[in-house]
Amino acid sequence: MLNAWTGAQIRAAEAPRLDAGAGDALMRRAAHGLAGAALALLDARRRPRYGARVVALAGSGNNGGDALWAAALLARRGLRPAAILVADRAHEPGLADVHAAGGDVVRLADDDASTDAARRLLADADVVIDGILGTGASGGLREPAAGLAAHLEDLRRTGVVTVLACDIASGIDADTGEAPGEHVTADATATFGGAKVGHLAGAGEAARGTLTVVPLGIEADLPDPDLRRLQTAELRALWPTPARSAQKYSRGVLGVVAGSAQYPGAALLTTAAAAAAGVGMVRYLGPEAVGGLINARTPDAVCSAQQPGDVHVQAWLVGPGTNDDEAQLDRVRTALAAAVRTGTPAVVDAGGMSVLPEQGAAHLVLTPHAGELARLLSDRHAADGAAVERSDVEARPLHHARLAARITGCTVLLKGATTLVAGPDGTAFSQADATPWLSTAGSGDVLAGILGAVLAGVAEHPRAFDDRGLGGDVRWAAAAAVAASLHGRAGRTAARDPEGTGAGGPIHATAVIDALAAAVRDVLAG
Numbered sequence: 001m002l003n004a005w006t007g008a009q010i011r012a013a014e015a016p017r018l019d020a021g022a023g024d025a026l027m028r029r030a031a032h033g034l035a036g037a038a039l040a041l042l043d044a045r046r047r048p049r050y051g052a053r054v055v056a057l058a059g060s061g062n063n064g065g066d067a068l069w070a071a072a073l074l075a076r077r078g079l080r081p082a083a084i085l086v087a088d089r090a091h092e093p094g095l096a097d098v099h100a101a102g103g104d105v106v107r108l109a110d111d112d113a114s115t116d117a118a119r120r121l122l123a124d125a126d127v128v129i130d131g132i133l134g135t136g137a138s139g140g141l142r143e144p145a146a147g148l149a150a151h152l153e154d155l156r157r158t159g160v161v162t163v164l165a166c167d168i169a170s171g172i173d174a175d176t177g178e179a180p181g182e183h184v185t186a187d188a189t190a191t192f193g194g195a196k197v198g199h200l201a202g203a204g205e206a207a208r209g210t211l212t213v214v215p216l217g218i219e220a221d222l223p224d225p226d227l228r229r230l231q232t233a234e235l236r237a238l239w240p241t242p243a244r245s246a247q248k249y250s251r252g253v254l255g256v257v258a259g260s261a262q263y264p265g266a267a268l269l270t271t272a273a274a275a276a277a278g279v280g281m282v283r284y285l286g287p288e289a290v291g292g293l294i295n296a297r298t299p300d301a302v303c304s305a306q307q308p309g310d311v312h313v314q315a316w317l318v319g320p321g322t323n324d325d326e327a328q329l330d331r332v333r334t335a336l337a338a339a340v341r342t343g344t345p346a347v348v349d350a351g352g353m354s355v356l357p358e359q360g361a362a363h364l365v366l367t368p369h370a371g372e373l374a375r376l377l378s379d380r381h382a383a384d385g386a387a388v389e390r391s392d393v394e395a396r397p398l399h400h401a402r403l404a405a406r407i408t409g410c411t412v413l414l415k416g417a418t419t420l421v422a423g424p425d426g427t428a429f430s431q432a433d434a435t436p437w438l439s440t441a442g443s444g445d446v447l448a449g450i451l452g453a454v455l456a457g458v459a460e461h462p463r464a465f466d467d468r469g470l471g472g473d474v475r476w477a478a479a480a481a482v483a484a485s486l487h488g489r490a491g492r493t494a495a496r497d498p499e500g501t502g503a504g505g506p507i508h509a510t511a512v513i514d515a516l517a518a519a520v521r522d523v524l525a526g
């Protein structure tokens with residue numbers, strides 16, 4: 001499990017040591033870890049350490065201090081240090097050490113001479129340490145730092161320099177991952193004391209590069225994390241796997257109300273995905289014509305035109321492709337009312353969100369994309385009557401996912417390059433296992449099917465979640481994170497894009513279903 005805290009939580013854990021006058025020692029420890037990360041980056045890029053040029057971009061605070069001290073430490077390892085001061089003041093002890101190490105120092109101002117001098121230093125750099133802003137930032141980068149950051153990105157993107165962020169890429173909000181303005185993009189980040197929420201959400205995920213956590217000795221004083229990321233070990237433990245005595249009912253039955261005679265596709269994809277995920281049984285409720293199509297692809301699904309009150313299930317999946325069929329929407333309403341009344345977990349996707357009960361529950365898991373979440377929040381007048389736009393949600397995904405969870409009382413899985421899951425109690429998970437190739441029609445239906453299967457399994461076997469401190473209502477958010485991860489991993493397998501960078505090639509939704517079993521086997525094999 002990768003735990004992440006807000007900047008404020010980290011600073012609170014540091015406070016007793018700062019009060020005891022150990023601030024410098026903490027910074028020295030941070031600087032030492034930062035210098036080690038710089039050496040590792042040079043090694044990884046097969047660049048010689050001796051004689052390599054390290055340039056510290058230093059802001060006015062301790063983030064800059066870490067970077068300056070790291071550059072001075074690297075001078076003792078044979079590197080050539082330099083510093084670009086981007087504010088009117090700098091961390092004096094760190095600057096003194098760079099001077100003492102014979103480093104070149106440029107103070108950036110709003111003039112051509114200092115800008116040219118700074119750009120020459122960057123062009124000569126092997127590694128640039130971004131120490132402009134850390135957890136003390138407020139708002140995006142200001143000029144002239146913002147202009148220099150844009151120039152640095154041109155150099156980084158073309159491979160001229162390697163950028164190492166100190167604690168967090170400057171201009172990224174450590175508490176949310178939002179980028180209020182210009183920000184640095186790093187090839188790697190060395191962060192101190194613990195990962196920050198801003199490393200795992202919003203623009204911060206793509207801005208950080210590979211993440212290294214440098215221990216500061218404050219770890220025991222950290223509170224419960226603000227956000228968590230399930231990793232393979234947790235996915236293996238939490239994926240519903242059958243006991244020796246299992247039979248289809250003990251593995252969980254999933255009731256599916258999806259699709260319509262005009263739009264049967266969502267019904268086919270959700271039921272096939274749930275079956276591929278290994279649910280005990282799929283019970284489809286909808287038009288007989290759709291049931292016939294489903295059985296051609298998924299003969300093990302039990303299909304009928306019954307009503308939700310006629311069947312007993314361990315989880316519901318409602319909403320995909322039901323918008324144009326009043327009988328289906330009535331089934332959705334009935335299933336949701338039963339889910340709330342009986343505590344049966346439900347995936348509520350697409351049209352299902354437009355008929356949500358006014359008072360939801362954590363075991364109802366909504367699965368919107370940014371546009372659907374904007375519409376939901378606008379309908380619930382979340383912004384004091386102002387409309388919430390898709391772009392608002394994309395700019396502040398964690399904020400809006402948590403807002404929707406609080407307003408609806410439901411668990412909210414906000415789909416995106418990084419999938420965020422927010423529980424109504426403030427719980428949050430962030431999963432980044434996907435591939436850009438998953439941005440294709442039907443991908444959301446497949447996720448809904450996988451999630452329905454996981455929820456049906458969790459309802460029957462919650463123990464694995466309880467044993468990991470993920471019990472109670474948190475288990476619904478954790479189950480959604482598990483489903484999002486396996487959906488992403490199946491997409492990477494299908495696209496042959498193991499790192500999720502967009503390598504490999506195009507896929508369609510049924511290819512993701514076909515790759516799911518292999519992705520689950522890979523996780524279970526560890």
Ligand SMILES: NC(=O)C1=CN([C@@H]2O[C@H](COP(=O)(O)OP(=O)(O)OC[C@H]3O[C@@H](n4cnc5c(N)ncnc54)[C@H](OP(=O)(O)O)[C@@H]3O)[C@@H](O)[C@H]2O)[C@H](O)CC1
Pocket residue numbers: 011014018023026027030059060061062063064066132133134135136137138139140141142166167168192216
């Ligand atoms: N707590 C510790 O002792 C440790 C801290 N570590 C490192 O320190 C930073 C946090 O340092 P801090 O000085 O609190 O804050 P920053 O360095 O992030 O910011 C410093 C100043 O920057 C100015 N500021 C704020 N926002 C902006 C902006 N958008 N653009 C430009 N400048 C900005 C602000 O000064 P102003 O008065 O000008 O507003 C800030 O004071 C942490 O990230 C670690 O790197 C150690 O690693 C561990 C111990």
Ligand SMILES: [K+]
Pocket residue numbers: 063130131132133134165166167168169170
């Ligand atoms: K930084």
